[in-house]
Amino acid sequence: MIEYMKEGDILLALTNGRIITVTGPVYEKGTIVADGDKISRVGLTTDVQIPSGSRVLDLAGKTVVPGFIESHCHVGIMEEVYRIEGDDLNETSNPVTPTLRAIDAVYPGDLAFKDALEAGVTTIHTLPGSANVIGGITLIMKTHGLVIDNMAVNPCAGLKVAFGENPKRIYGDQSKMPKTRMATAAMLREQMVKAMSYRDKNQKAKCDPDKKPERDLAMEALGMVLDGTIPLRAHAHRTDDIMTAIRIAEEFKVKIIIEHGTEAHLIADEIADRSIPVVTGPSFTSRAKVELGQRTFETPGILSRRGVKVAIMTDHPVIPINYLPLCAALAVKAGMDYDEALKAITINAAEILGISNRVGSIEEGKDADLVIMDGDPLEIKTKVLEVFINGNSVYQNN
Structure with missing residues (x-):
């Protein structure tokens, strides 16, 4: 069961999105967990347990790529x-x-x-x-x-x-x-x-x-x-x-x-x-x-x-x-x-x-530099929705 964001969270979970890891599988419905500035887990949503107290972003219909x-x-x-x-x-x-x-x-x-x-x-x-x-x-x-x-x-x-x-x-x-x-x-x-x-x-x-x-x-x-x-x-x-x-x-x-x-x-x-x-x-x-x-x-x-x-x-x-x-x-x-x-x-x-x-890729142990998009990363119509560097949200396309 997902517990949604609380004040002062240090854990971040991006879930239910299409995750292009670059060096590994493309997860059509995947989850990434970042613990502080590093990626701690990545995989199919059904296989990744989201820690209690995480800030959770439901990315259904969205794509995540490495920065x-x-x-x-x-x-x-x-x-x-x-x-x-x-x-x-x-x-x-x-x-x-x-x-x-x-x-x-x-x-x-x-x-x-x-x-x-x-x-x-x-x-x-x-x-x-x-x-x-x-x-x-x-x-x-x-x-x-x-x-x-x-x-x-x-x-x-x-x-x-x-x-x-x-x-x-x-x-x-x-x-x-x-x-x-x-x-x-x-x-x-x-x-x-x-x-x-x-x-x-x-x-x-x-x-x-x-x-x-x-x-x-x-x-x-x-x-x-x-x-x-x-x-x-x-x-x-x-x-x-x-x-x-x-x-x-x-x-x-x-x-x-x-x-x-x-x-x-x-x-x-x-x-x-x-x-x-x-x-x-x-x-x-x-x-x-x-x-x-x-x-x-x-x-x-x-x-x-x-x-x-x-x-x-x-x-x-x-x-x-x-x-x-x-x-x-x-x-x-x-x-x-x-x-x-x-x-x-x-x-x-x-x-x-x-x-x-x-x-350079979405892998456990690497910096949590992640980009959320509304489509394919090399499609000209695709928009960047949010950018994380070292696990911190540094840009939001409001």
Whole structure:
């Protein structure tokens, strides 16, 4: 027998709804119980006992999905309604800035956070921009809160690097390196070699403290890549830039994730053979520059069918973050398997970001990030009715 909500409940039960777990069964009539910020039970309504004192929501006719995950955006670091006042995306005074940290620039009052919640996006990966050869440290966070430190899931999620048109355009106009793709690659290699030397000196200093080098924050950031703590997040659109990024990663034996990958479908087998993930997009744009000439919503489907782990991005504010589910739907229209498209904004995104132990699917022990909808999650007419983050209701569509 269900006991309905009482003042001060800490248990939440969503019952009788269609539950799309993503990694497990679809329960046509299922129940989820959240104990505090974690999911404690999920299954058929007939199999899940709702604890006494729970706050119970009867979701007959509704659908529940895990909170969507935006794998690559600039929410909070490049605010939509501002120019210089809210634009902290690129430090264009220096092409090599590994010491920068996205967490130091994110404004939780950015209107995009509200837009994200309205679309059921509960976790985002915010990165520095692509003007620099090395742009800085990226941030994974939840989309609700007032203090970034409390919203952060991982404040040190990757090191942004960029290939292709942007660095050579920005610094070529300043008559500085890099003016060519060769220079971009050379500058990254130089910094990686310096970081290896810095690491070796610190290693030797364990036996001889007098030889310990002066602390170098840039080398520490690159050192996290060298020791495998974080991956390179490589902005690369064209096939040549993608392969240069891969070449450098293999040279230094570091983990890499391809960001954008506009032409990745043309070399899908090369990427699949190396088990390198790709975060594709934004595909909902014009071909605004040469390296976007092969832009198509077919890319994620082709990559997925070849065995590449794929996530789909909006690159907000390039595409508004609330269109993330629509981008997945357009990938389905272009030939991507429906389930794979849904995974591209849930569990695949979580696995690529290294946070699948917490988010990306509805499973016991994971964060209670849940989205209630009135229909299919990739149907354009479907509305988000309520969003929970860490078991707390943070958005209601009244």
